[in-house]
Amino acid sequence: MVDELLFFMEVLVGGLLAGTMYSLVALGFVLIFKASATFNFSQGAMVFFSVLAFCGFMQDFNIPFVLAFILAALLMVVVGLCTERFVLRPLMNASEDTVLMATIGLGYVLEGLAQAAWGVEVRRLDLGIGDFPVPWIADNLKLFISALDITAGLVAAIMIIGLFLLFKYTKIGLGLRAVADDAGAASSIGIPLKHIMLLVWSAAGVVALVAGCMWGARAGVQFALVDLALKALPVLIIGGFSSIPGAIIGGLIIGAVEKVLEVYIGPFFGGAIEGWAPYVLAIFFLLYRPEGLFGEKIIRRV
Amino acid sequence: MSNTSSNILDIKNIEVTYDDVILALHDVSLKVPKGKVVALLGANGAGKSTTLKAVSTMLASERGKVTKGSINYDGNAIDKQNPSQMVGLGMVQVLEGRRCFGHLTVEENIISGAYSRKLSKGDINQELEKIYTYFIRLKERRKSQAAFTSGGEQQMIAVARAMMAKPKMLLLDEPTMGLAPQLVAEIFNIVKELNTKEGVSILLAEQNTNVALKNSDYGYIIETGRVMLDGTAQSLLNNDQVKELYLGISKKGRKNFRDVLKEESLTKKKIN
Numbered sequence: 370m371v372d373e374l375l376f377f378m379e380v381l382v383g384g385l386l387a388g389t390m391y392s393l394v395a396l397g398f399v400l401i402f403k404a405s406a407t408f409n410f411s412q413g414a415m416v417f418f419s420v421l422a423f424c425g426f427m428q429d430f431n432i433p434f435v436l437a438f439i440l441a442a443l444l445m446v447v448v449g450l451c452t453e454r455f456v457l458r459p460l461m462n463a464s465e466d467t468v469l470m471a472t473i474g475l476g477y478v479l480e481g482l483a484q485a486a487w488g489v490e491v492r493r494l495d496l497g498i499g500d501f502p503v504p505w506i507a508d509n510l511k512l513f514i515s516a517l518d519i520t521a522g523l524v525a526a527i528m529i530i531g532l533f534l535l536f537k538y539t540k541i542g543l544g545l546r547a548v549a550d551d552a553g554a555a556s557s558i559g560i561p562l563k564h565i566m567l568l569v570w571s572a573a574g575v576v577a578l579v580a581g582c583m584w585g586a587r588a589g590v591q592f593a594l595v596d597l598a599l600k601a602l603p604v605l606i607i608g609g610f611s612s613i614p615g616a617i618i619g620g621l622i623i624g625a626v627e628k629v630l631e632v633y634i635g636p637f638f639g640g641a642i643e644g645w646a647p648y649v650l651a652i653f654f655l656l657y658r659p660e661g662l663f664g665e666k667i668i669r670r671v
Numbered sequence: 672m673s674n675t676s677s678n679i680l681d682i683k684n685i686e687v688t689y690d691d692v693i694l695a696l697h698d699v700s701l702k703v704p705k706g707k708v709v710a711l712l713g714a715n716g717a718g719k720s721t722t723l724k725a726v727s728t729m730l731a732s733e734r735g736k737v738t739k740g741s742i743n744y745d746g747n748a749i750d751k752q753n754p755s756q757m758v759g760l761g762m763v764q765v766l767e768g769r770r771c772f773g774h775l776t777v778e779e780n781i782i783s784g785a786y787s788r789k790l791s792k793g794d795i796n797q798e799l800e801k802i803y804t805y806f807i808r809l810k811e812r813r814k815s816q817a818a819f820t821s822g823g824e825q826q827m828i829a830v831a832r833a834m835m836a837k838p839k840m841l842l843l844d845e846p847t848m849g850l851a852p853q854l855v856a857e858i859f860n861i862v863k864e865l866n867t868k869e870g871v872s873i874l875l876a877e878q879n880t881n882v883a884l885k886n887s888d889y890g891y892i893i894e895t896g897r898v899m900l901d902g903t904a905q906s907l908l909n910n911d912q913v914k915e916l917y918l919g920i921s922k923k924g925r926k927n928f929r930d931v932l933k934e935e936s937l938t939k940k941k942i943n
Contacts, residue, residue, distance in 0.1 A: 462734055540786065547772045547783045554770035554829075557729060559758025559787030559836055 379512050380632050381625055386518030388624020389525040390587075393580035395601040395608065395616035396528065397573040402610045403549040404569040405457070407468045411476035413598030415574055417590075418483040419445050420581025424494055424590050425487040438578075445574025448479070453566045461562075480595060489592070494585040496520075521583045528579065529617055532572070536613075541568055549611070603651035609661030618662060623647045678702045679840055679872045680726065685740035687721050687730065687896075695721045695735065697896040701874075703840070708866050708873045710887035710904065712880050712917065714927070718896040719876035720767055723842045726874070727764035728752050745839065758787045761839035765846065767876075769825040771832075773818030777809055780817050780828050784835030798835060805861055806831045823854035827861070834865065841865070843875040847882065855879065859886045880917040884908050892917070892928070899928040 394416060401409040422444050426437035456471050498520050502513035536542035541564070547555040548565045556562055584594055600623070601616075608619025627643040635642045654661065680703040687696040696718045703709045711719050724730045725737050728749065742749040744762060752760070763784075772780050781802060785795055803810040806827045812820055817828055826846055833841060843862065847855040863886055865871050877883035884890050884904040891901040892913065900913070907913050916927055 462732055543775075543779060543783055544786055546775055546779075547786075550772035550774050551770050553729070553732060554766055554772065555783070556732070556754045557727065557758075557764050557766050557770075558784045558832055559755040559763070560783065561755045 375511055377629075379514070380628050382512060382514055383518065384625035384628030385621050386514065386522050386624070387628065388621040389518075389522045389617070390580070390583050390620070391600055391604045391623050392525050392617045392620025393521065393528070393576065393583060394598045395604040395620055396525075396532070396613065397576040397580065398601050398605055399611065399613055399616045400532075400569050400573045400576065402605075404545060404565055405468060406465055407472060408605075408610070409573070410469065410473045411479055412573065412577060412601070413595040414476035414479035414483075415445070415448070415577040416581040416584070416598045417592065417594045418448070418479040419574060419578035420494065420585045420590050420594070421483045421487045421492070423578060423582065424492045424585070428492065429487070438582075441578050442575050445578055446571040449567055449570030449572075449574050452570050453563065457566050457570075458563070476595070480592070484592075491589045491591040492585075494582065494590050496582060496586045498586065500587055517583070517586060524579060524583065525617065525620075528576065529613060532613055535572075541565070545569065600647065603647040605661070606651040607654050607661055609663040612661070612663035615661055615663030623650070626650060677704055679705045679745050680874065681743040682722070682726070683741045683743075685722075685725060685742060686738045687718075687725055687735055688738050689733065689735045691736070695896055696725070698740075699893060699896065699898055700740075701891050701898065701901070703872055703874050704889070706866070706870055706872055707888040708863070708875065708886060710883040710890040711874060711876045711893065712878070712883060712890055713876075713893040714878065716895075717893045719893065720844055721896075722893070723764060723844050723874065723876055727762060727842055728754050728757050729764060729766075755787060758836050758838075761837070762842070763833040763836045763838040763840075764842040765829045765833045765844060767844035767848065769822070769829045771817040771820075771825045771828045773816070775817055776814055777817055777820060777824075777828055778813040781809070781831045781835055784832035787836055798837075802831050802834055805834075805864055823850050823857065826850065826854075826858055830858075830861065830865075834869070834871075838871055840872045840874070843873060845876055845878065847877065847879050855882055862886065880913070881908075894927050894929060 394412070397412045397415065398409055401407065401412070419441055423437055423441035426432045426440050427434060432440065452475060456475055457468070460468050460471055498516050500515050500517040503516045503519065507513050536546060544555070544560045545565050545568065547560055548562060552562060581594060584597060588594070588597070604616060604619040604623050607622055608615030608617070627646050630646045631643040682699060682701045684698050684700050685696055686694070686698065688694050699718065699722055701709070701711070711722060713719050721730070721735065724733070724735065726742055726744065726749065730736065731753070745760065747760060772783065775783065778799070781799065782795060785798060790798065808824060809827055809831060812824060817825065820828065830843070830846065846858050846862065850858065859882060862873060862875070866873055875883065875887070884907055887904045889901070890904050890907045892899050892907070900907070900910070902910070912928070912931060916931070
């Protein structure tokens with residue numbers, strides 16, 4: 370009995386921590402959705418592009434770890450800059466659907482560029498953190514939890530606190546929230562949409578890099594990261610597209626649910642249900658709570 | 672008003688098209704003298720909002736363009752500027768329908784108006800206190816979420832927010848829309864106060880002809896994209912046709928100036 374409970378705890382905690390990896394990816398989507406009300410389909414490509422560049426800097430040019438990370442982050446700011454200038458600005462007055470289509474195109478461009486620049490083979494990314502159980506926890510709590518999962522959890526927590534402080538207490542954060550509420554009114558009082566878009570896309574780029582590092586260390590830096598990032602879709606449906614806490618909680622829920630279901634219900638379906646179980650959960654949310662757990666309900670005075 | 676330099680805003684014969692095909696303004700000319708309140712009156716769809724947006728350059732975001740004529744503001748020809756540059760030049764538009772940031776608090780809404788200015792935290796607080804002297808009601812509600820405040824309060828937020836940008840000129844688009852008469856008076860009192868104490872020139876678009884003219888120095892009446900009549904507010908209030916068509920003191924079934932012109936041409940024909 371105790372063993373079973375321990376096993377369940379292990380599955381649950383492992384799932385929750387793996388979920389923070391989804392949360393990290395989802396964060397990037399939320400940032401852009403808040404500012405431009407668009408689901409950024411290129412977020413997965415941004416994850417792939419950024420982490421591949423990071424690996425490229427380290428492995429092809431022998432640039433040290435920290436410097437390579439900073440370079441990759443700067444590269445993502447440049448990507449944000451180009452996106453604002455060449456994609457978003459010309460589409461300023463276009464409908465949200467048009468912008469959505471443009472992000473799909475942008476995704477292909479980024480995927481192509483990344484592979485053209487750094488090659489197509491799978492790269493190994495060593496963060497110096499092993500993807501194996503931490504001995505101390507295994508000995509004392511009898512739980513086998515990966516060090517990488519714990520790191521991902523900590524990194525996610527730090528990023529959320531950072532973004533929260535940025536939005537709540539800085540001038541540009543106030544500008545971003547104003548644009549998220551009513552872009553037209555924001556521009557009528559002199560908030561330059563250009564700067565806000567640049568900020569948001571750069572921030573999303575850096576978040577993509579961090580998420581890419583975590584995923585790359587686990588699964589190898591490879592093209593499959595692009596599709597993996599789309600797991601953020603059910604996370605966002607559950608958490609709400611415009612909520613940063615929602616992205617986090619949504620990620621945790623998806624992580625925990627898919628692992629628990631895989632272990633306890635999976636065998637009845639012949640296994641490997643974690644690939645689609647999150648989407649089933651997402652469909653239930655779409656039916657019964659379409660704004661997600663934390664999504665901002667559209668407030669209307671009656 | 673012959674001395675052009677005394678006008679902060681000078682619109683000359685502008686024509687505005689949306690989407691390259693829809694002609695919204697045919698020929699609108701108007702002047703706003705420095706430190707005065709000018710009312711732009713007319714029914715729905717007459718072109719009031721379009722005129723204001725042409726001035727604030729908000730037209731571009733609605734695929735509108737000034738295709739003829741010129742707009743001169745405070746010595747600058749308005750042409751390629753964008754809205755945030757206009758705010759930098761001291762021209763702020765309060766959009767129709769208040770458009771508060773619903774998820775932000777009242778105070779955050781007002782502070783967001785200072786975005787274009789480089790102010791320290793202390794300066795912002797000082798400005799806030801000054802703004803609150805005009806909008807006493809907002810001070811009590813500073814911590815509430817803007818979406819949950821009343822319509823009148825939201826209108827005050829929108830004007831207060833615009834004032835934080837320290838404008839030389841305010842464009843107010845239907846500030847009294849959907850408000851109870853008492854609130855209409857309150858809003859106009861504040862507008863008058865801002866005009867006299869802060870020296871802000873004001874161009875306001877209104878459907879509420881009576882109240883608007885009583886609180887303005889000069890008025891323009893536009894119909895289907897054309898200025899039909901202009902004059903001092905007092906002269907317009909005493910004008911029989913304005914009384915009949917816009918103040919609801921009606922004799923016959925005439926609805927607008929076009930009907931009046933039609934009738935006049937008919938009677939001329941009869942006489943001939």
